[in-house]
Amino acid sequence: AQKVTQAQTEISVVEKEDVTLDCVYETRDTTYYLFWYKQPPSGELVFLIRRNSFDEQNEISGRYSWNFQKSTSSFNFTITASQVVDSAVYFCALSVGSGGGADGLTFGKGTHLIIQP
């Protein structure tokens, strides 16, 4: 069975600070995908990034960066120079491969990020 743990329930920082959201996953499958989604107060889940299990390269997109480490089963997300618009609930999710394709997502409980002006 798959599991995603986001130990930080809520994080509050002041605008312009850097912040890292932690994600630890568990799976016995060798082929899997990791995701981050953002859920603003409006409720819609917004896709941020997808990473497959064979690609451990870190990725940077503007103020966002992701650190994938298979050795520690972690896929952490860092926001640099945070802004008030970054306030949302962030979910880490895992999808594993099975016959013919990947399964549905297993989500963590989410981290509520509050950016104070």
Place this chain on the structure above:
Amino acid sequence: EAGVAQSPRYKIIEKRQSVAFWCNPISGHATLYWYQQILGQGPKLLIQFQNNGVVDDSQLPKDRFSAERLKGVDSTLKIQPAKLEDSAVYLCASSLGRWETQYFGPGTRLLVL
């Protein structure tokens, strides 16, 4: 490109009543998913379709929940009869295929009184 559409956006019903939700995926997306998100938790997969066939419904409470995807496009999720614990947001997502990224609709917020 239009996103995933869902309706209604909000629904309030009494327990033991029935309710149905509708989802229209992104055009051309073969895979469709229904998730249940209870307040304060991450979404939980209920059912996954590939075209009009069911791939995974292991977490769908089949005594009261049903879903179909006729013609491999739109999908409906039904609850009959509803219980108080069914109060949640029901999210529909779609992807080009089973290896592709899932994109989510705005959700239907259900309150069972």
